[in-house]
Amino acid sequence: MEQKTMHALVFHGPNDIRLEEVETPKIIDDHDVIVKVGLSTICGSDIHIATGALPGVKEGTILGHEFVGEIVEVGAAVKKFKVGDKVAANCVTSCGECYYCKKGYINHCENGGWIFGYKINGCQAEYIRVPYAEKGLYKIPETVSYKDALFVGDILSTGYFGAERGDIKPGDTVVVIGSGPVGMCAMVCAKLFGPAMIIAVDTVDSRLEVAQKEGIADLTINSMKEDVVEKVMSLTEGRGADVVIEAAGVKATFDLSWKIARPNGTVSIVALYSQTQELPLQEMAGKNLTIRTGWVDSVHMEELLKLIESGRINTNFLATHEAPLNDIVEGYDVFGNKKDNCLKWIVTPYK
Helix, strand or coil, rough: CCCCCEEEEEECCCCCCEEEEEECCCCCCCCCEEEEEEEEECCCCHHHHHHHCCCCCCCCCCCCCCCEEEEECCCCCCCCCCCCCCCEECCCCCCCCCCHHHHHHHHHHCCCCCCCCCCCCCCCCCCEECCCCCHHHHECCCCCCHHHHHCCCHHHHHHHHHHHHHHCCCCCEEEECCCCCCCCCCCHHHHHHCCEEEEEEEHHHHHHHHHHCCCCCCCEECCCCCCCCHHHHHHCCCCEEEEEEEEECCCHHHHHHHHCEEEEEEECCCCCCCCCCCCCCHHHHHHEEEEECCCCCCCCCCHHHHEEEEEECCCCCHHHEEHHHHHHHHHHHHCCHHHHHHHEEEEEECC
16 A cells, blocks of 8 residues: 555544544554445444543544445455455454354454454544454445445444344334434344334434334334333233333433333343443342343344345435545534434545
8 A cells, every 4th residue: 555644533532532644554464454444434432432431442543443445455364355345344353263253252352352443443544454354344245335334343233133132033022222323223123033013212203203214113102201111011911022122321221121021021232331230130030031231243244234235124314414534523523412313424535
């Protein structure tokens, strides 16, 4: 690569992010590739990092972890990819060889497990270095656009993770708490498992309207206007939901998740909490619930890309705002503060 410097969004501390000119990344290990970023986006966890709510990020780190692009350089050990390949990236790196990787728990990789924009430099830049490229990159099918594939490495995989771990059966009633991008991806993926009804819960009417308009929710409940427990019970003959997916991440939604689940139901938590939550086992014990939670293991990206290619999954409706990398600081403000009904702010190349 001839370009020695590039533009990137750099973290300098809580509430101090700057678009700067920095050194273009280079191959460090033979298993690396360099990707020219075609599209990236701003994620909720990026906002947590930028505001200091997710500590541990070093000053000088380039932010961002959700991206697609074109390979412009490959390490000597990389055989699966070549220059010019268009790829979607897992937001977490994995070596593929350690105990956890072989079990499919790649976010606990003993040699990688680095989240772009958190532990290593991220994608809100013109170029990005991808370690263990053969384990974390996937070729985008020819008929799939960058925008079609953009969310597959993080929020779509997270939505699938939540739905899969909910153990949804055909005919089930599924409630998704939180109709932000992750919650809507969970609804999209829940439909793949054949539930009878998907109920979306949120406090923002515009988001609930999108969920119903896009056909990913059969019913919606605004928890500021209706009693969610009462409504869910009335829709399920007093039993409660078979599966609850919690994608909001505050105490009220955590408490709600187990209250609206039926006895022997499943609560699948994909939310990121900033505070400790309590389990009132004296109230919960008799419900015999299965509660599952954790970071996403994006091990279904190839399958999800095929579902996108076949038209069974479409998340383009989430891309409500789009602007070049030049305007990314504004994007953090609009997306982070939920202005202008922003669901996802798409970052196009620097101009």
